[in-house]
Amino acid sequence: MTAQETYTELKKRMIEISMLQSTGGVLHWDQEAYLPKKGADHRGEQLAQISQLTHKWFTDPSIGDKIGVIENSDLMKNYESEAAVNVREWRRLYDRETKLPTEFVQDFARTTSKASQVWAEARKKSDFAIFQPYLQHIVDLCRQKADYIGFETEAYDGLVDDFEPGAKVADFEAAFNGLRPELVELVGKIKDAPKKPDIKILKRPYDVEKQKIFVEAITSAMGYDFEAGRFDLAAHPSCNEMGPWDVRILTRYYRNDFAEGLTGGMHEAGHALYDMTRPNKEHWGTPMHETASLAIHESQSRMWENIVGRSREFWVYFFPQLQRIFREETAGITLDDFYQAMNWVAPSYIRVEADEATYCLHVMLRFELERAIIAGDVKVKDIPGEWNRRFKDYLGIEIDNDANGCLQDVHWSHGIFGYFPTYALGNLYSAQFWMQAQKDNPGLLDDFTHGKFGGLFSWLGDKIHTKGSTYLAADLCQRVTGQSLSHKPLLDYLYDKYEGIYGIKR
């Protein structure tokens, strides 16, 4: 068998695995959207069966053998070729899946399953001590996991790699370290700003049925294809790719919080545009069709949610439509009132409710803390104190209890360490891409005032979406923007906006 034949066979098998995983995706989507209460146990068993099957197929030694054969062939010579891209990523995933012993994976699953129940109870009672021994066990397991996976400099890198292939803390900490003090300063200036938007105009009762219609119309203008997707309601917003032409959004609307439904919908639609554009038919089920990394994916959702959806130009076009649909709700509100309210900034306890300016501070706090925990520099028992101290430093407010502090996120109870940085990286990438998109195409903001988003969508498609996993995230950033990741574009973008709204100076 030639290397090419081996590759063809391997690819066929990988697409079969992806096919079954996409069936798992349907089960998961349905679980979030429509599953009857009593069906939960059976759904858990269905999902477990799919993941056991795909794991078994993927870790079959014949897969490793085939990868090895292709790696030693000419097929890898062209870095950007389909075979080279796919086999590089398959190798990474195969090693990750096979390096962890079965007993370890089972112990990890048992521990985190129990821990997430305990975490929920601890958060309810706002008592970290209840969660502490479970978190200690999880931290120990995560260190072990990093050892199994392997790393060069620090164990935390081994964990980050799971979510952000090839990313090492040393590569992005410069950007983070540059960003943090500047953001702290910006947030401080806004706190003491002479002008403040009136956020209450977004908290009036907005009819929920109309919200749904309005938000879906906006995502349709963005380019979301309702013949290849749909919106349904769920407790948590998410984007669910279940096939090359089936990318569905789950979201929610609140009668007394207009921004929540709008930004949630645009955020998930940003993810969906990525999934809908990538070179679908021919590469579906292989890394060529996947994303470079979670942060790159997040850069797309942040781009549409924040950079587009909170821009004045966007509202020049959509505010009159909003007024016509929500006649009573918007009575007495001007375009600038609305635009400014959409850009309301104020430190608050909860990350998922944070505004565009404070969000990265929430994330960086978590990143720094979990890195120190894995390194052993912060003991598990000291987490609440460390959290609260940093929170005061960055956001200027005192944490009143653990539920509003270190117990607010589910991630650690699931054993997820190394994921948080991708949120901040996504924000940084989005601003850096946006800067470049405007350079390449200076009319973009003007397009927005006419409700035209095709220029931005096709730029993103050309430069990012269609590249799949061809390049690692940092490499993609360099290629697209000509520069390595920097905190400057995000900060320029934020000051540019907030100077006008809050009357502050840099």
Next chain:
Amino acid sequence: MTAQETYTELKKRMIEISMLQSTGGVLHWDQEAYLPKKGADHRGEQLAQISQLTHKWFTDPSIGDKIGVIENSDLMKNYESEAAVNVREWRRLYDRETKLPTEFVQDFARTTSKASQVWAEARKKSDFAIFQPYLQHIVDLCRQKADYIGFETEAYDGLVDDFEPGAKVADFEAAFNGLRPELVELVGKIKDAPKKPDIKILKRPYDVEKQKIFVEAITSAMGYDFEAGRFDLAAHPSCNEMGPWDVRILTRYYRNDFAEGLTGGMHEAGHALYDMTRPNKEHWGTPMHETASLAIHESQSRMWENIVGRSREFWVYFFPQLQRIFREETAGITLDDFYQAMNWVAPSYIRVEADEATYCLHVMLRFELERAIIAGDVKVKDIPGEWNRRFKDYLGIEIDNDANGCLQDVHWSHGIFGYFPTYALGNLYSAQFWMQAQKDNPGLLDDFTHGKFGGLFSWLGDKIHTKGSTYLAADLCQRVTGQSLSHKPLLDYLYDKYEGIYGIKR
């Protein structure tokens, strides 16, 4: 390994197969309810993967070996034991799946896939000649299929067995032959009846949102558990069991046809009550949890749709509620107007739109015709003529074109011969069970007038639902009613109702 150990292992594997099939059920439900248009191709591939996998698992020779070991053990001695029931049915299914050569199955799939497209075109143009060569090929394949499966007396029995295990035409044709002339006479009398209900009161515009609320409330009163199921909209009504506690209904409502949404919803809820009651947790995934046959399942849907939902007692309770919800729509209508309209009878072309009295005539025509086609007594080219002649005999009206005649049903184009009898058998069983239920529990109709259906539901549960596949359908009927299948209960039930409504005499 002991026979018991072999059985335990086999059962475990069979439950795994059922688990994956139930995942296919979710894919199918979603396809009917929510799948975006462009997702259709990928969904087809996902479904094909699940059915290929489950077929491969189920037809593995080790399955046949295990069945053989248990068949030769003491585990089969008690006919009603779990092992005996399950292994009998696994044997039937295993033989069916393994007797058909792979090339034959592929040829069958290819032929019917093409044929259903051609059928759709032929029906559109109302031209049987377009469909004829494809149907000829399908008939040839069905004869071959019967040969592979095997039969004692006539090939058609081999096809019926696929849907109605153990049923032979000779066993039920007496009931059919008894029913047909009596039904023809009944329908003739109704045609010339002195009194006629006013069907137009059901064709007023009924608000669709209210219909949904009203129909779901009725099924909740029947016993449908909305924590273990839900209603969604789809082009065709269906009941979808996706797990022991996840039984969902798809249905539809028409603004100008109130009865359609109501009877469709009650029909599917009748199926669902069966699926919800069977001894769920312990036997799920094995024949002990399945139905005796399609006809027995259909007897449950018909019971609730017709015998309950078209009874005067049912409307004594629900008509006042209907009036309060549909205040304008029901203006000037009395309980008896409504009850009688719900029992409107008139010959019409299309089976799926037929009323309770003419429905069996539609079905028996198809049964007789397909039996004669398989036997070679009716040539494929002669189908339209034969259809139209019988239709005139049974229903007294002339078929105006093939689309309203022999081209109306999709079944034959899918290669489904032998299925139609189950519809009529379901009707017969429902009336015979109802007769017995009333004998055992004389207060049932009175219960209906108080909105109480628990007496009937628990009788059906005890006598039928919880029996799973323990007995063949004919055997179950004998055990429950003390008699073999007869056309008399259905006819008694129909005359009892129609004498009052139409002023006719038997």
